[in-house]
Amino acid sequence: MIGGDIIESIITIKDVSKIYRVGTEKVVALECINLEIPKGEICCILGTSGSGKSTLLNLMAGLERPTTGSIVIKGKNIEKMSENGLARFRQKNVGFIFQSYNLLPSLTALENVSLPLVFRGVSKKIRNQRAKKLLEQVGLGTRMNHKPNQMSGGQQQRVGIARAFVANPDIIFADEPTGNLDSKTTVEIMNLITNLARENNQTLIIVTHDVNIAKYADRIVYIFDGNIKKIEKTVKVEGEVI
Amino acid sequence: MNSIDVISMGLRNMWRRKTRTILTVLGVIIGTSSIVIMLSLGIAMNENFKKEVESMGSLNIIEVSRNYGMREGGSTKEVKLDDKAIAKIGAIEGVEAVTPLEFTYWKFGAGKYVGHVSVIGIDTKVMDKFNFEIEEGRLLDESDTNAVVFGSYIPEMFYNPKSSYYYDSSSSVKLISDKLIMTMNMDYGERRSRQSSSNTEKLPEYKVKGVGILKQSAGETDYNAYMNIKYLKKIQEESNRARSRNSRGWDYGESSSDSYNNAMVKVKDINNVKEVQEKIKDMGFNAFSLTDILESMQKTSASIQAILGGIGAVSLLVAALGITNTMIMSIYERTREIGVMKVLGAELGSIRRLFLFEAGLIGFMGGILGIGFSLAVSLILNKAGLSLGNFFGYMGEGSKVSVIPLWLMLASVAFATLIGLVSGYYPARRAMKLSALEAIKTE
Ligand SMILES: Nc1ncnc2c1ncn2[C@@H]1O[C@H](COP(=O)(O)OP(=O)(O)O)[C@@H](O)[C@H]1O
Ligand SMILES: [Mg+2]
Numbered sequence: 001m002i003g004g005d006i007i008e009s010i011i012t013i014k015d016v017s018k019i020y021r022v023g024t025e026k027v028v029a030l031e032c033i034n035l036e037i038p039k040g041e042i043c044c045i046l047g048t049s050g051s052g053k054s055t056l057l058n059l060m061a062g063l064e065r066p067t068t069g070s071i072v073i074k075g076k077n078i079e080k081m082s083e084n085g086l087a088r089f090r091q092k093n094v095g096f097i098f099q100s101y102n103l104l105p106s107l108t109a110l111e112n113v114s115l116p117l118v119f120r121g122v123s124k125k126i127r128n129q130r131a132k133k134l135l136e137q138v139g140l141g142t143r144m145n146h147k148p149n150q151m152s153g154g155q156q157q158r159v160g161i162a163r164a165f166v167a168n169p170d171i172i173f174a175d176e177p178t179g180n181l182d183s184k185t186t187v188e189i190m191n192l193i194t195n196l197a198r199e200n201n202q203t204l205i206i207v208t209h210d211v212n213i214a215k216y217a218d219r220i221v222y223i224f225d226g227n228i229k230k231i232e233k234t235v236k237v238e239g240e241v242i
Numbered sequence: 243m244n245s246i247d248v249i250s251m252g253l254r255n256m257w258r259r260k261t262r263t264i265l266t267v268l269g270v271i272i273g274t275s276s277i278v279i280m281l282s283l284g285i286a287m288n289e290n291f292k293k294e295v296e297s298m299g300s301l302n303i304i305e306v307s308r309n310y311g312m313r314e315g316g317s318t319k320e321v322k323l324d325d326k327a328i329a330k331i332g333a334i335e336g337v338e339a340v341t342p343l344e345f346t347y348w349k350f351g352a353g354k355y356v357g358h359v360s361v362i363g364i365d366t367k368v369m370d371k372f373n374f375e376i377e378e379g380r381l382l383d384e385s386d387t388n389a390v391v392f393g394s395y396i397p398e399m400f401y402n403p404k405s406s407y408y409y410d411s412s413s414s415v416k417l418i419s420d421k422l423i424m425t426m427n428m429d430y431g432e433r434r435s436r437q438s439s440s441n442t443e444k445l446p447e448y449k450v451k452g453v454g455i456l457k458q459s460a461g462e463t464d465y466n467a468y469m470n471i472k473y474l475k476k477i478q479e480e481s482n483r484a485r486s487r488n489s490r491g492w493d494y495g496e497s498s499s500d501s502y503n504n505a506m507v508k509v510k511d512i513n514n515v516k517e518v519q520e521k522i523k524d525m526g527f528n529a530f531s532l533t534d535i536l537e538s539m540q541k542t543s544a545s546i547q548a549i550l551g552g553i554g555a556v557s558l559l560v561a562a563l564g565i566t567n568t569m570i571m572s573i574y575e576r577t578r579e580i581g582v583m584k585v586l587g588a589e590l591g592s593i594r595r596l597f598l599f600e601a602g603l604i605g606f607m608g609g610i611l612g613i614g615f616s617l618a619v620s621l622i623l624n625k626a627g628l629s630l631g632n633f634f635g636y637m638g639e640g641s642k643v644s645v646i647p648l649w650l651m652l653a654s655v656a657f658a659t660l661i662g663l664v665s666g667y668y669p670a671r672r673a674m675k676l677s678a679l680e681a682i683k684t685e
Contacts, residue, residue, distance in 0.1 A: 063585065063679045084589050091587030102582045102682055106258055118247050119587045163586075 009036040010171065010203050011060060016069030018055050018226075029055040031226040033069070039170075042194055042204045044217035052226040053207040054175055060205065061094055061173050062086040074170065091120050095164030097174035097193065101156045103148040103163075109135060110144040113162045120167060134162035138192060154185040158192065165196050172197060175207045190216050243592035252599040259572065263604065266568040270608020271615055273561030274658045277554030278616040278651075279623075282644040284547030290641040291539040295532050298461060300373050302512045304519050304531045306331065306505040321526030324501045331507060334521050336514035339371035342502035344471050346478055349430045350400070351423035352452075355415045356431035357400035361390070361424075363471030364506075371508050374463065379418050379454030387473040388450040390424075392417050393466045394458040403432050417452040424448045426481040445484050448477050471502075558658075561608065562665045569601050569669035573676070580673050581681020590674045597670035598663055605662020609655035613646075616654075620644040 018030040029052045037043050047053045058064045059071060062078045071078050074093060081089060095116070096102075103112045113131040114122075122130075135144055138158040148156055157177065164172050174193060178186040194216045197204040206217060214220045215234060222229040256263045295301065308323045321327070323342070332340040344363035349356060364372075366382040374381055374391070382391055400415040423430070427445040456463055507522065507529075509515045515533045522529040573580070580593060623644045 058679060061585075084591070087584065087587050087589045090585065091589075094587075096585055098682065102578070102585075104579050104582065106254060115583070116586045118251075119243050119583070119589070119592065121244050124246075 008039055010039040010074060011035070011037040011205075012072040013056075013060070014070050014072075016056075016059060016066045016071060018052070018059060018064070019067045028226050030059070030066075033226075033228060035221065035228065035231075037203060037205065039203055040201045041219060042197060042206070042217045044214045044220045045205065045207045045223055046209070046211065046214050046220050047223035048209055051223050053209075053223055056223065057173055057175055057205065057207045061096070062089060087119075091116065091167070093170050095167065095169040095172040097157070097160050097164045097172065097177045099176035099179040101148070101153075101160045101180075103156055103159055105148050108145045108147055109140060109151070109159045109162075112148070112159055113166050116163060116167045131162070131166055134166050135159070137165075137196065138162045153180055154189065157181060157185075157189055161189070161193055161196070165200075165202075168200065169202070171203045171205065173205050173207075176209070177206065178208075178210070178213065186213070243588065243595070245595075248592065248595050248599055252596055252603065255572070255576070256600055256603065262568055262571070266564050266604050267608045267611065269561035269564040270558075270605055270658055270662070271612040273554075273558030273661075274609050274612025274654050275616040275619065276557045277551060277657075278613065278646060278654050279619055279644065280550035280554040281547060281650060282616065282620055282646045284543055284550050285647065285650070286642045286645040287543045287546065288540060289645055291543060292536060293641065295536045295539065298532055298535075300508075301532050301536065302509045302515055303372070304507040304509065304515060304522065304529050306507060306522055307528045307530075308503050309526055309528050322501055323503065323505060323527060327525065327527075328502070328505060330525065331505065331522060334518055336509055336511060336518050337507055338510045339368040339508045341365035341368050341372070341506055342471055343504040343506055344474055344478070344502060345504065346474060348424050348426060349428050351425075351431050351447075352400060352415055352417055352419065353421070354402050354404060355400040356403055357396070357415075358428070359392075359396055359399065359467050360465065361467045361469055361474060363474035364468055366470045368508075369468065372506065373508075374468075375457040375459070377455050377457040379452070381454055382468060382470065386453070387470050388448065389453045389469070390417075390422065390450050391454040391456060391468045392452060393456050393464045395464040396467055397455070417455060420449075420451045422450045422452055424450045424477075426478075426485065445481055446477070558661060562661045565601055565604055565662055565665035566668060568604070569597060569666050570672070572600070573597075573669055573673050576673075577676065577681045580676055581678045584676075584678035585682060593674050594670045597673050598666045601666020601669070602659050602662045605665070606655065606659040608662070609658025612658060613651045613654060616646060620646050 013033050013035040016030060016033045017028070020027040020029055033056060045053045045056060055064070059066050059079075060073070062081065065079050069079075073089075076089070078086065078089060104115070107115070110128065110131050113134055114127040117127040117130060132141075132144065135141055138161050140155060140158050140162070143151060143155060146155075148159070151159070157180075161177075164174075172193075177193065178189050181189060190213060193204065193206075196202075206213060208214065217234060220232045220234060222232070306323070309321060325342075328340055328342055331337065341364045346361045346363065348359055348361050350359050364382075366386050367384045369382045369391075376391075377394060379391070382389055397415050397417055400417075425445055425447040427447070430447065450469075458464060505527075507518065509518050512533075515531050519529045519531055519533070583593065624642050
């Protein structure tokens with residue numbers, strides 16, 4: 001990533017627009033987006049509220065379809081996939097970290113983490129092994145059987161992170177992952193996410209309005225009113241501890 | 243998503259909402275048992291009909307008679323019921339045996355006892371095929387000519403004309419004996435002979451032997467005696483000729499030795515009775531079987547059952563709405579969860595299976611428990627001997643009010659499960675179509 005090597009891009013967004021129709025009114029969430037994200041990059045999409053960041057992320061994750069343009073991920077046009085095709089695509093390639101954690105309240109931490117593997121049809125034994133390993137990595141080895149409402153926000157987000165990484169996906173999307181956390185926890189969580197992603201050479205796309213978060217990324221995509229204003233590589237000393 | 247996970251997740255969700263699950267299942271229990279109990283009343287009624295009809299005789303016997311009157315087509319041509327026709331009936335597929343019948347009436351003498359007996363002539367070759375059961379002695383066979391088998395009540399019809407006590411009878415009469423007399427002279431053996439004058443010819447008396455007494459059947463065979471039809475027709479003609487001479491030209495009955503008025507057909511399989519009966523009718527004879535009665539009774543009970551089942555079905559319909567409602571509520575509560583599951587890669591089929599499983603299980607549990615409840619109610623109804631059936635008639639004594647056969651149990655569990663699945667179909671579709679994005683947005 002650093003240096004001038006030609007690295008194949010894992011995500012290619014071409015002339016994408018997204019227009020919502022609210023009654024008779026048209027809301028242009030994204031006007032014309034062109035973006036390539038190389039494999040293994042940590043990319044931050046930065047912009048003010050309402051600028052269209054989440055919309056862009058959702059399009060990339062196949063949760064919504066673009067009004068125009070194409071989105072190619074790992075060589076496949078995801079805007080042309082069927083509903084079930086997208087589900088399978090997410091199972092295999094995508095991990096999610098949400099601002100509001102979105103854990104299932106009736107499941108324990110261990111069960112929440114293994115959920116993506118359940119949808120993949122992985123056996124319970126292997127599922128639990130894998131989920132335990134991830135929970136230990138996020139520092140919750142002693143909280144496996146706790147329900148979400150028995151944990152703090154930071155702990156819940158760690159469970160969310162373990163869940164996103166459990167199936168070892170190529171791409172992880174995080175929409176305001178620290179939006180509900182205090183500044184100290186934010187630092188912990190950001191270090192955790194980026195370290196995990198770097199360890200496995202995974203592509204991480206973080207959406208945020210917080211400039212402090214942006215410095216964890218390799219590249220910052222500034223977005224404003226549905227358009228990319230500029231793209232900037234972060235200047236970083238090799239091996240710098242943040 | 244594999245089935246074990248669908249099941250465990252489904253069970254978990256149901257357990258989470260115990261009260262609601264139990265109430266929904268209760269609805270299905272009530273629905274299932276009202277259908278089952280209602281149908282069990284109808285089934286019991288049907289069984290009672292069948293028992294009652296069977297007590298009248300065998301269901302696989304067809305009675306055939308010559309067609310005297312006009313047929314519907316207007317043709318007055320009468321078809322003879324002779325040996326050829328009998329053989330033709332015997333050749334119909336499904337017929338096990340056929341015998342011509344001759345109904346006659348005689349005076350019998352047995353020692354000091356006499357009795358008036360209706361004697362039916364039959365083909366002795368096939369007597370054993372017609373459900374006759376012997377109590378004492380034996381049935382008739384091919385070699386018998388002047389042998390007689392008596393119905394179970396016949397001994398009680400004998401009396402001693404010399405005794406002042408009319409009822410000094412049955413206990414001492416010996417009908418299984420070589421020394422029986424049989425005659426058309428009804429005055430035979432009586433104290434005062436009413437025979438008009440000495441110049442009339444004496445009616446012939448025949449020496450016959452009693453060889454068997456039938457088991458009590460609660461049917462018409464109890465009151466009849468049976469003999470070889472050839473022999474019986476012969477002595478009947480002789481007697482009639484003598485009587486005709488006595489009454490100067492008055493003709494007592496027709497006399498053609500191989501033409502009969504009646505016949506009886508045994509069908510191998512009860513299910514073929516109708517078919518054989520139709521074929522016999524097509525030959526130009528009257529044919530009647532107890533199946534006719536049973537059918538009309540069953541038609542009645544079918545309409546009663548339909549009404550009862552309909553009443554039960556209404557409550558199951560209400561239960562089905564209950565399941566749908568519960569599942570929809572569950573979707574509202576779990577909107578976010580469903581959304582998260584979709585984002586994490588749950589396929590549409592998995593979501594559908596999850597909801598159908600829950601709805602189906604509610605139906606299944608309701609069905610199983612409903613059957614248990616119905617069995618209990620059925621037991622109570624039968625114990626109490628509540629003669630509900632008297633409303634509808636056709637109830638014999640000692641018959642059951644409610645009968646739940648195994649097939650009904652299995653069918654109702656299957657049906658309740660199906661109802662569950664059908665009720666869960668719409669909610670499951672709704673969950674499937676739910677937008678993942680909308681679901682996770684709701685804060
Ligand atoms: N489902 C929707 N229907 C209508 N308008 C929407 C919808 N989703 C987003 N928008 C609009 O699109 C714009 C971008 O939204 P979003 O991508 O959520 O912004 P951000 O995440 O940057 O705050 C906003 O103006 C928002 O009102
Ligand atoms: Mg947003």
